Amino acid sequence: MSGRExxxxxxGVPKTVVQDGxxxxxxxxxxxxLFSLMGENFGGFVSVFIKDTPVRLAALRxxxxxxxxxxxxxxxxxxKGSAANASAMTLxxxxxxxxxxVRDGSPEQIDEQIACIEAEYQRVAAALVEAAR
Amino acid sequence: xAEPLPVPLPGAETQSALESAAPAPLRFLIVDDERTNLLxxxxxxxxxxxxxxxxxxxxxxxxxxxxxxxxxxLMDVMMPVMDGYDATRRIKTLAGSHFVPVIFLTALxxxxxxxxxxxxxxxxxxxxxxxxxxxxxxISALLRLRELYWVREKQRDEIQLHHQRLQxxxxxxxxxxxxxxxxxxxDNPAIRYLVSPVALFNxxxxxxxxxxxxxxxxMLGDFTGHGLPxxxxxxxAAEIFYEMTAKGYSIGEIxxxxxxxxxxxxxxxxxxxxxxxxxDVSGASLAVWNGGIPDVLIRDANGxxxxxxxSRHLPLGVVNNSGLxxxxxxxxxxxxxxxxxxxDGLTEAANSNxxxxxxxxxxxxxxxxxxxxxxxxxxxxxxxxxxIAQRDDITLIELTTAAAGQVAATDTSLSVVPPHxxxxxxxxxxxxxxALRQAAPLPPVLQLVTELQALNEHRERIYLIVAELxxxxxxxxxxxxxxxxxxxxxxxxxxxxxxxxxxAVLADGWIEIExxxxxxxxxGRLTVQVRDSGPGFAGQAFPGSAGTMTASxxxxxxxxxxxxxxxxHAPGNHVEVVYEWP
Amino acid sequence: MPVTATVTGDGKKxxxxxSGEFNFSVYKEFREAYQRSAQPANTTYVIDMAGxxxxxxxxxxMLLLLRERAGGERSEIVITHxxxxxxxxxxxxxxxxxxxxx
Numbered sequence: 023m024s025g026r027e028x029x030x031x032x033x034g035v036p037k038t039v040v041q042d043g044x045x046x047x048x049x050x051x052x053x054x055x056l057f058s059l060m061g062e063n064f065g066g067f068v069s070v071f072i073k074d075t076p077v078r079l080a081a082l083r084x085x086x087x088x089x090x091x092x093x094x095x096x097x098x099x100x101x102k103g104s105a106a107n108a109s110a111m112t113l114x115x116x117x118x119x120x121x122x123x124v125r126d127g128s129p130e131q132i133d134e135q136i137a138c139i140e141a142e143y144q145r146v147a148a149a150l151v152e153a154a155r
Numbered sequence: 156x157a158e159p160l161p162v163p164l165p166g167a168e169t170q171s172a173l174e175s176a177a178p179a180p181l182r183f184l185i186v187d188d189e190r191t192n193l194l195x196x197x198x199x200x201x202x203x204x205x206x207x208x209x210x211x212x213x214x215x216x217x218x219x220x221x222x223x224x225x226x227x228x229l230m231d232v233m234m235p236v237m238d239g240y241d242a243t244r245r246i247k248t249l250a251g252s253h254f255v256p257v258i259f260l261t262a263l264x265x266x267x268x269x270x271x272x273x274x275x276x277x278x279x280x281x282x283x284x285x286x287x288x289x290x291x292x293x294i295s296a297l298l299r300l301r302e303l304y305w306v307r308e309k310q311r312d313e314i315q316l317h318h319q320r321l322q323x324x325x326x327x328x329x330x331x332x333x334x335x336x337x338x339x340x341x342d343n344p345a346i347r348y349l350v351s352p353v354a355l356f357n358x359x360x361x362x363x364x365x366x367x368x369x370x371x372x373x374m375l376g377d378f379t380g381h382g383l384p385x386x387x388x389x390x391x392a393a394e395i396f397y398e399m400t401a402k403g404y405s406i407g408e409i410x411x412x413x414x415x416x417x418x419x420x421x422x423x424x425x426x427x428x429x430x431x432x433x434x435d436v437s438g439a440s441l442a443v444w445n446g447g448i449p450d451v452l453i454r455d456a457n458g459x460x461x462x463x464x465x466s467r468h469l470p471l472g473v474v475n476n477s478g479l480x481x482x483x484x485x486x487x488x489x490x491x492x493x494x495x496x497x498x499d500g501l502t503e504a505a506n507s508n509x510x511x512x513x514x515x516x517x518x519x520x521x522x523x524x525x526x527x528x529x530x531x532x533x534x535x536x537x538x539x540x541x542x543i544a545q546r547d548d549i550t551l552i553e554l555t556t557a558a559a560g561q562v563a564a565t566d567t568s569l570s571v572v573p574p575h576x577x578x579x580x581x582x583x584x585x586x587x588x589x590a591l592r593q594a595a596p597l598p599p600v601l602q603l604v605t606e607l608q609a610l611n612e613h614r615e616r617i618y619l620i621v622a623e624l625x626x627x628x629x630x631x632x633x634x635x636x637x638x639x640x641x642x643x644x645x646x647x648x649x650x651x652x653x654x655x656x657x658x659a660v661l662a663d664g665w666i667e668i669e670x671x672x673x674x675x676x677x678x679g680r681l682t683v684q685v686r687d688s689g690p691g692f693a694g695q696a697f698p699g700s701a702g703t704m705t706a707s708x709x710x711x712x713x714x715x716x717x718x719x720x721x722x723x724h725a726p727g728n729h730v731e732v733v734y735e736w737p
Numbered sequence: 738m739p740v741t742a743t744v745t746g747d748g749k750k751x752x753x754x755x756s757g758e759f760n761f762s763v764y765k766e767f768r769e770a771y772q773r774s775a776q777p778a779n780t781t782y783v784i785d786m787a788g789x790x791x792x793x794x795x796x797x798x799m800l801l802l803l804r805e806r807a808g809g810e811r812s813e814i815v816i817t818h819x820x821x822x823x824x825x826x827x828x829x830x831x832x833x834x835x836x837x838x839x
């Protein structure tokens with residue numbers, strides 16, 4: 023994730039790196055919006071994000087273990103929203119998929135999707151932290 | 156962009172949100188339990204120059220709203236403690252009549268969610284990721300809406316103020332109106348009436364006044380329309396009615412004056428349907444002039460017969476006096492007869508089925524009423540109408556023959572005549588045959604007497620005396636009519652017909668009225684002499700001298716009761732009476 | 738339309754049809770209808786009440802306005818097809834002395 027080496031702007035906006043044909047962790051346009059919007063507070067935003075999101079993810083895991091579909095739905099919905107605000111559209115769409123699965127998917131599918139979400143979160147967090155430096 | 160509106164936003168420097176792309180600085184309340192969402196929203200709003208207050212759940216949002224009173228609220232839906240729907244409902248209630256827009260922060264997943272948002276009071280939605288431009292546009296649009304609310308509220312307040320002022324003016328006007336119009340004598344146990352106006356100013360006019368001679372005059376009028384125009388036209392009509400009644404003018408003369416006044420005063424489309432009735436002092440006869448009012452009803456004591464006196468004339472104020480028939484109709488009354496006069500608001504009153512009360516129901520009530528047809532009629536009407544709103548003014552009056560009262564009645568004239576010390580004066584009025592054929596000369600005579608000597612309190616009695624003497628001189632002295640005719644059924648109208656005929660045919664004759672006044676201890680003495688050119692009553696008893704009070708007149712007995720002395724000079728065509736005052 | 742009018746005979750005759758309630762609420766239409774005549778004094782007016790089911794005193798007032806415009810005593814105004822209630826109103830007010838009621 024060496025965005026800087028790929029010709030980042032002076033503002034420090036990282037160019038997202040496409041790895042193995044996967045979707046970018048952060049949507050380019052949205053991220054530019056977010057970065058310019060937050061300005062000096064971008065760092066603060068990132069630290070709140072990486073502090074709060076793991077808590078939600080843990081709750082997600084717990085809800086899956088309890089087979090609590092309603093709680094799963096709510097958490098998936100919330101994560102979908104905060105991910106979008108963080109310009110992490112891939113993560114957001116994975117949460118959207120989880121919402122669907124909560125309705126008519128099997129517990130195995132749900133577990134699988136949660137794993138996907140956790141993995142994607144790692145990428146997003148890394149990208150954000152990198153951009154905040 | 157629309158033009159700026161003149162109403163300033165509170166606490167804002169700029170004129171209106173419509174002027175520029177960025178709205179004027181406002182206070183926002185943002186509510187979400189996700190801190191990152193709050194950060195993004197705060198950044199967007201503060202960039203636009205607004206003030207931001209945060210809350211992390213619905214309950215805290217309501218508290219914050221109460222404390223801070225923001226201009227707009229951005230509300231997440233799913234939150235612990237209290238959700239966004241609940242919080243929005245409460246906030247909208249707290250806001251009351253002020254428009255505080257609430258934007259729900261939600262991705263609308265389905266129609267049910269949309270319905271819930273709107274039901275809770277939401278005005279718009281914002282989905283994630285939050286877009287600066289989109290939010291700004293939504294804010295502008297909602298501010299435009301808020302502007303409309305303000306303008307409407309301001310206009311409503313202005314209208315209310317204006318309306319209040321108008322009400323006050325009208326109430327004051329109504330008091331003046333009442334003083335002039337309602338100074339008559341409707342307060343009489345033998346007169347019962349129902350007055351039910353549709354608005355503050357009644358388009359129906361009900362007046363009653365006493366005759367100097369003790370009879371009763373009633374006028375029922377129905378103006379086209381109601382409200383202020385009717386009230387304004389009613390004032391002169393009422394004045395004329397009261398003044399002329401007090402001075403002893405006949406119904407025909409009163410009708411002429413009022414018609415002339417209204418014709419000159421009112422535009423062509425306004426007129427007064429009117430009915431004037433005169434109940435003579437003995438309660439035995441009723442004179443009616445009906446122009447445009449429903450049938451005057453006379454119910455006999457048992458309710459078996461219902462006589463009708465229909466409208467025979469045009470309403471007042473429609474044509475000039477030259478085109479108006481002022482003749483009256485006479486009806487004989489028996490003891491126990493009841494007279495009903497009403498405006499068409501009564502028969503046209505509607506019930507919940509849209510039916511009208513109608514003539515038949517009215518007649519039935521009067522026929523069945525037994526002891527109290529008036530009460531039955533009022534109760535039936537009330538039951539029929541139920542709660543249905545009135546469309547037209549309703550007026551109903553019942554007179555019994557007892558409504559005609561005593562001789563000395565209260566003076567209803569508003570004019571003030573200053574008292575003069577008793578003095579010596581004499582007046583002689585000679586009326587030759589052509590003058591006798593014209594309208595009664597008595598009102599001017601009475602005017603002369605009361606104004607010369609300011610004998611206002613004695614006006615009625617003096618009028619009675621002069622009238623009695625004059626009528627005797629004319630009807631018995633000159634025309635040789637037999638007043639016994641007035642006692643028989645049907646005879647009453649017949650008598651007056653004969654009187655008209657005889658007067659028209661009489662070739663020659665005169666009547667002389669002389670009034671002389673001298674002071675006396677503490678007051679004065681008025682001597683009234685009436686001479687006629689008839690042959691007198693040599694050898695016969697003076698008509699009416701039998702002493703009994705007949706329905707046709709009071710005769711000698713009354714004269715003797717009012718006057719100090721009554722002298723009939725031979726051969727009976729010269730009567731001299733003395734009236735002392737106080 | 739509560740009030741419609743047809744002009745015939747070179748503008749010498751105006752027939753005004755009233756439907757529904759004949760009262761002050763149709764004042765504007767009624768006036769517009771009779772103002773169509775170029776020479777009001779020489780025009781015959783026919784007021785067709787076939788469709789009218791109710792009339793109040795303000796309608797009588799409007800007819801008086803028309804009568805004045807049409808020359809007062811010399812006016813030619815005929816009122817036709819009155820139902821019994823409306824006929825009764827004309828009877829009580831004795832307006833049959835001012836208008837021809839058919």
